[in-house]
Amino acid sequence: MKKTLTIALFIILTVFLINNGQDLIGLLTSDSLDHVVVYVQSWGILAPLISIGLMIFQAVAAPIPAFLVTSTNGLLFGLLWGTIISWTGAMLGALVAYYLAKKLGYEYVKKKVSNSHLIHKLDHLNGKYAFWIVLFARLIPVVSFDLISFAAGLAGMKMRTFLLSTGIGMLPATIAYTVLGHDMKEIETFNERMLIIIGILGILTIIGFVFRKKWLNK
Secondary structure: OHHHHHHHHHHHHHHHHHHOOOOHHHHHOOOOHHHHHHHHHOOHHHHHHHHHHHHHHHHHOOOOOOHHHHHHHHHHHHHHHHHHHHHHHHHHHHHHHHHHHHHHOHHHHHHHOOOHHHHHHOOOOOOOOHHHHHHHHHHOOOOOHHHHHHHHHHHOOOHHHHHHHHHHHHHHHHHHHHHHHHHHHHHHHHHHHHHHHHHHHHHHHHHHHHHHHHHHHO
């Protein structure tokens, strides 16, 4: 596991150094899929590695949504490889966030997350229901994916449990955003599938907001 973390940190460090100060946060928050596509594609055979590096970066630099990179992967690499690359990047990003929170503690996470009240509520992810809490939070966007990773690290949640619940919970959204990115190339052919996926994501988001409000008001 330490080797995996070392590799992940090496990837993100490489992305930092190669970019020579380029505003990656600006790129990932630009709301422009075209900009991210052009950027990743410009790396040629290194594009999959750079994409994974961007997903690790967005997790550590939270809160930054990852859907632009995930959609880019679907558009550039197809459904199968796009999903594999996206899921790998999301897992490594979650693992790095978990590890940093576990090693650097509350003060580090507080700098990343403005809602300290929410952090304290999530500081109980080490009980018998930890697996289900993280799985539910991944499946339905109750709170930020990256916040869950930080909170799990702070709470001392078992890494094996964290990885299993995260890996399963992230898969549906990863596939959905990858499919959306892929179908944008042939929107006339896949417009019905896109509408269905967008509808499902919209419903899950609404459910997430409702549960989040009830949860935080307890």
